[in-house]
Amino acid sequence: MQLPDPSERPYATPEIVGPKVRRLLARNPSPFTYTGTQTYLVGDGTDVAVIDPGPADEEHLRAILDALGDARLAAICCTHTHRDHSPGAAPLAARTGAPVIGCAALTLADDGPRADAAFDPDYRPDRVLTDGESLSGDGWTLTALATPGHTSNHLCFALEETGALFTGDHVMGWSTSVVSPPDGDMSAYLASLARLYERKQDTVYFPAHGPVVEKPHQLVRGMLGHRRARERQILRQIAAGHTRVEEMVPAMYKGLDERLFPAAGRSVLAHLIDLERRAMVRREEETWRVLEE
Known part of the structure; x- marks a missing residue:
């Protein structure tokens, strides 16, 4: 797929993409990440959560901090620990004091040929969310859904107040997800897709790469068929x-x-x-x- 011209992308610029949700695009485009990793800020009150802080890139970290404004960062959430998703968690936590909450740590020496080569070896969560556990702040509640397949530690996060689901790399808006053994597991991936298809309460998906998915069940049905x-x-x-x-x-x-x-x-x-x-x-x-x- 031809990547869009990077000069036309809104890097380091927060965009409102839904109720209580803003999006920031990291400047790490590639054939694997499309236009880059998308970080989400959840909440419009006194505190917010950040989902997938992305790479430890100074421009992107500054953009996240600027977008916080006067709000307190209540949690830094990671869907999984590939290097385009979680390395920004540690420096963001160091600058804000916010806890890292989300997927479990996972490091493999080799996860097959990827643009980012491996998992993030420095990811250290303060709290690991299990399936169905929630965290909340001012006007928002995020519930973790275990969705193994792309990686064994992959989580999606449901924003209970709006019907939005943050899908990380499990469901992307531009391409199917790579499932790479030994950690990537197609049996688990298909079961996780089937689980999302059964969740009728999810009305929109916010993926880590690619556009917003406004017809999620139609997309997931197509992905299972594919x-x-x-x-x-x-x-x-x-x-x-x-x-x-x-x-x-x-x-x-x-x-x-x-x-x-x-x-x-x-x-x-x-x-x-x-x-x-x-x-x-x-x-x-x-x-x-x-x-x-």
Whole structure:
């Protein structure tokens, strides 16, 4: 996908995107992050929460602090700990005294080929939210939803007062999410998508990358269908003799920027692992074959 011209993006400029919600865009555009990581400020009263403070970039940190104005920062919330999401938490906490509340810490030496290479090793939450736990401030309540798949520690946050859901990288407004083993898990990702589809109270999604999702259930239904179509495509590829992941990707992702082939390969691998669990395929060293019914 062609990225928009960075000069046209509102970096370091707060935008009101919904009731009680402002958005700040970090200047870290890439083929993996689209126009950059979107940080959200939740609340319009005496205190606010920040969701996904983004990279530890001085321009972005100053923009967050400026956007706070006279309000107290009550919580710094992270959906997960990839390096484009959580590194800004520590310096923002140091400057404001706000606690870091949200996903659990998670560090792997290798999470496959990504633009940001790895998890954030310096993330230290003051409080880990489990599924269904909430935190609140002046006129706002955020409830954590465990949505593993993209990462095992991924959370979404529901703003109870408005029906908004902050979806991090689980559901993005511009692309499907990379699911990269060993931590990324396609079985868990599909179950998390199905869970969101059942939540009829969510009327709008605010993702960490890409535009606001104004028809969330329609999008999630399409994403579930897309993943099932990928499964069928993989099975056809194996039947056609393309038994290695690196052979499947160019045939399956025609027109995709080749810089994204390694990441696409990780999602294909995640699908294959899911299919193997369901006894539909079997791994034979670096190749795969379809099991007979």
